[in-house]
Amino acid sequence: MISLTIDGQVVEVEDGSTVLQAARKLEIQIPTLCTHKALLPYGACRVCLVEIEGSRGSWLETSCTFPAQEGLVVNTTSDRVLRTRKIVLELMLARCPEVEVVKELAAEMGLEDTRFPKKGEDCILCGLCVRVCGEKMNAGAVHFVNRGTGKAVEPPYDRHSAVCMACGACEVVCPTGCVDLSKITTHQPRPIPSEFDEGLSSRGSIYVPFAQAVPNTPVIDKDTCIRLLNGDCGACQAFCEADAIDYDQEDTIEEVDVGAVIVATGFKLFDSKLINRYGYGKFDNVLSAMEFERISHASGPTLGKVIMKDGRSPQAVAILHCIGSRDENYHEHCSRVCCMYSLKFAHLVKEKTDAEVYNLYIDMRAFGKGYEEFYKRVLGEGVHFIRGKAADVTDVSETPEEKGKLIVVAEDTLLGVTRRLPVDMVILSGALTPSPDSADVGRVFSLGCSQGGFFLERHPKLAPVDSMSDGIFLAGACQGPKDIPDSVAQGAAAAAGALSLIDKGKVVIEPITAEIIEDRCAGCQLCIANCPYAAIEYDKEKNISVVTEELCKGCGTCVAGCPSGAAHQKNFEDEQIFSEIEGILTGSEV
Amino acid sequence: MAKPKVAFYWCASCGGCEETIVDLAEDILGVVEAVDIALWPVAIDMKRKDVEAWEPGDVAVAFINGAVRLSEQKEWVELLREKCSLVIAFGSCAHMGGIPGLANATNREEIFANKYHRSPTVANPDGIVPQEQTNVDGYDLELPTFWKDVKPLNEVIDVDYYLPGCPPPFDLVATAVGAILEGKLPPKGSVIAPEKALCDTCERNDTKPDEMTITEFKRTATSTPDPEKCFLADGFLCMGPATRSGCGERCINGNMPCRGCFGPTPDAIDPGLKLLAAIASRGEADSEEDAKALADSLVDPLGTYYRFGLPASMLKRSADTERAQT
Known part of the structure; x- marks a missing residue:
């Protein structure tokens, strides 16, 4: 360790540290524009100047490059430092008078204007982009060219570079925002869409999935992370003070022995692209319900502002109910929650903008506590309700008022006329549909599907939380469309059901189970695929199929389907059936 | 001690089961060393009266192959049952009815119609059909009765063991013969083959x-x-x-x-x-x-x-045959 004095305070730092790092350890603020934790010190911006006191007088050094030495005495706020730093910033302000970060720093130092002729550049030549591309990405696609007043950052020969991977690191590190990736690379820059924001914003390769994620820790997207793809970069590791980033970590599959399982795999929002007449995916301002949910959310991509793609506030918004649900062509079921969230959307648009709001509905299903009241309230807020399912969303205008608008065409069944509503934004309240992998999940947990593809409960009224298999419970929208209160209630019931099983400590099973006679089973395995409860396993060593009695429900499917008769149903043998048949056939004679 | 005697007999069969024995080639000498073949119509000329002359128990074992459909077959197997200590149903046909048993999918009238009238290679302008009793040139001729359906051997006589297969592989035959010679017999009615599929x-x-x-x-x-x-x-x-x-x-x-x-x-x-x-x-x-x-x-x-097992199955025969019977 090395001990040095900064502004009169003594600090100990590791050998090889810089004065800037030592000062930061003391929480002494030294402004800088060209340092980056993950990059080597460079000393380009000169803003971090400090005064070093020596035996024969003092001198100025850039703190980011000057190594900390034993007994060094540093002054970061002397008149000489502040004066020189001001001159440096004045010169930078002359070069880049419009760059925010420079203007802010100058203002902090009490500088309002520069005395030097202004040049109007946007690059402060800090070299962060050059260094991140060379040091971290190992690409070197951009570099400094020329000297003195002609110095600039460019790809070689000022041509689009093929070695550039379009990773976007230069854009990210640039303090002034002057890097335009499209002028550097021959590749197509592809921002990584944020899954949680429905692709309305982009995210990095290391990211926290969403604000309340559990666990609330970042993950690395191995499909886009340069470190995992090429072995380069690794910048995030330099920032993590807890040293928690381990690039060598592999995906692991953990096996957990449990006594009960609650399946709560949720739903998938109907893909409105399937109904192309509503223009989803074609018009910028036709949004899915989930997209609007993110837009209207305070932590969403627009920070809660209801704005259109071009940033304008909408003048009129149409909310189209029953997209893909209650529709024989797509899903026959009512998705149950759309009427209420559509009313919420209408309320939010009214609250956040001055727009006219049109709700186009088949009929309004505001069932249950507080819902009808909310509907009345939204009616009172001046939202237009049109009873009729929207037929079409088009940008072909018929009148001057419709020009530049999206026109929603619908039959108003209360007025008996066809209406054309010119609006700026259309929100499609899509159906709740089963998850695309529900068939696979169902196979894993031996769950059946009801009509429409949602998991089947044991009884619609008497056992709505249980599945056909003991110990496997259903909760939430995987069992059928439902709103938050219902999902919470079902989740709590499922948890209680699971707990009561665990709490008892033992499981009571029916005596009528199947049994496979070991000496008779040829191991043909047909029964395994037939068992609806996944209660049969193949014993590879013995080459036989074995019934797990605890899982067997005694349905007899394996017994009926066993080609060699090795599977028997306890207390329900063929002989018994034959005796019964004989009894019936001879009954008349007795 | 005299060598034990064995008999081979065939009913409704193709001769494939005999082939199993013939396939032994020179190994058959080993068999002949161990046992005397008392009856083997495919290879040895013997008449019914010769068999009728045997004392019951003279012959240790009869291997009977083929399904049973003729009254003559019934007489022969009953005779062998009487004279032989053990009867083994040899091969799929004796065991379960076999390929000839597929005739139970149709009925006797259809079979005769096809065989003597409809078949494109048959020229039978007078519509002559074999009769059980016929007088030819003053001689009374008798033909066996063609039953309405095919039966496995155990529906006609008591069978001690079954050797399955079409034809049975010789190692199973050897196992069975070995067991008989050594007196290590499985429970009566056993099928001499593994129990697993x-x-x-x-x-x-x-x-x-x-x-x-x-x-x-x-x-x-x-x-x-x-x-x-x-x-x-x-x-x-x-x-x-x-x-x-x-x-x-x-x-x-x-x-x-x-x-x-x-x-x-x-x-x-x-x-x-x-x-x-x-x-x-x-x-x-x-x-x-x-x-x-x-x-x-x-x-x-x-x-x-039901390629090999129609007569021995729960179906037994087609409903047509059933109706023809009543």
Whole structure:
């Protein structure tokens, strides 16, 4: 360790540290524009100047490059430092008078204007982009060219570079925002869409999935992370003070022995692209319900502002109910929650903008506590309700008022006329549909599907939380469309059901189970695929199929389907059936 | 001590079972060393009166192959039952009715009509049909009665053991003969073959997918099975899961699915029905049409599921025969 004095305070730092790092350890603020934790010190911006006191007088050094030495005495706020730093910033302000970060720093130092002729550049030549591309990405696609007043950052020969991977690191590190990736690379820059924001914003390769994620820790997207793809970069590791980033970590599959399982795999929002007449995916301002949910959310991509793609506030918004649900062509079921969230959307648009709001509905299903009241309230807020399912969303205008608008065409069944509503934004309240992998999940947990593809409960009224298999419970929208209160209630019931099983400590099973006679089973395995409860396993060593009695429900499917008769149903043998048949056939004679 | 005597006899059969003995070639000398062959119509000329002259118990064992359909066959097997200590139903036909038993899918009148009238190679302008009693040139001729249906041997006489197979492989025959000579006999009525189904010994069993589904049946006549894969998984109907092992997988090694000649395992009441239930449970079709196409792709289901066992099955014979009887 090395001990040095900064502004009169003594600090100990590791050998090889810089004065800037030592000062930061003391929480002494030294402004800088060209340092980056993950990059080597460079000393380009000169803003971090400090005064070093020596035996024969003092001198100025850039703190980011000057190594900390034993007994060094540093002054970061002397008149000489502040004066020189001001001159440096004045010169930078002359070069880049419009760059925010420079203007802010100058203002902090009490500088309002520069005395030097202004040049109007946007690059402060800090070299962060050059260094991140060379040091971290190992690409070197951009570099400094020329000297003195002609110095600039460019790809070689000022041509689009093929070695550039379009990773976007230069854009990210640039303090002034002057890097335009499209002028550097021959590749197509592809921002990584944020899954949680429905692709309305982009995210990095290391990211926290969403604000309340559990666990609330970042993950690395191995499909886009340069470190995992090429072995380069690794910048995030330099920032993590807890040293928690381990690039060598592999995906692991953990096996957990449990006594009960609650399946709560949720739903998938109907893909409105399937109904192309509503223009989803074609018009910028036709949004899915989930997209609007993110837009209207305070932590969403627009920070809660209801704005259109071009940033304008909408003048009129149409909310189209029953997209893909209650529709024989797509899903026959009512998705149950759309009427209420559509009313919420209408309320939010009214609250956040001055727009006219049109709700186009088949009929309004505001069932249950507080819902009808909310509907009345939204009616009172001046939202237009049109009873009729929207037929079409088009940008072909018929009148001057419709020009530049999206026109929603619908039959108003209360007025008996066809209406054309010119609006700026259309929100499609899509159906709740089963998850695309529900068939696979169902196979894993031996769950059946009801009509429409949602998991089947044991009884619609008497056992709505249980599945056909003991110990496997259903909760939430995987069992059928439902709103938050219902999902919470079902989740709590499922948890209680699971707990009561665990709490008892033992499981009571029916005596009528199947049994496979070991000496008779040829191991043909047909029964395994037939068992609806996944209660049969193949014993590879013995080459036989074995019934797990605890899982067997005694349905007899394996017994009926066993080609060699090795599977028997306890207390329900063929002989018994034959005796019964004989009894019936001879009954008349007795 | 005199060598024990054995008798071979044939009923409704093809001669393939005799071939098993003939196939021994010079090894038959070993057999002859151990036993005396007292009766073997395929090779030794003997008359009924010779057999009638035997004392009961003179002959240790009779190997009878072939199904029974003629009154003459009945007389012969009853005679052998009387004279021989043990009777072994030899081969699939004696065991379960076998290929001749497929005649139970139709009835006697149809068989005669086809054989003596309809067949394109038959010229029978006078419509002559064999009669049980005929007078030719003043001589009364007698022909055996052609029964209304085919019976397995155990429906005609008491059978001690069964040697399955079409024909039975010789190692099983040797096991049986060895057991008889040493007096280590299994319980009466046993089928002398392993009790597990063929999948137990089939090398292809490991290639079975976790979840087998059947969407169509292929025929060996029109497509060639994969030489490594489980036939069922490959789309060919294989009787292996419902058929006793012990055959040495002769068909499988020849890249042909099991045809079921060894008959059902001891727990299966009806071999065809058991396999039909198993196959039906794994059939997959999305619509009625697909289900029909799947069912239609199996040509001749009766002849496939009951190729060797129709007379011994729960079906026994076609309903036509049943009606003709009443």
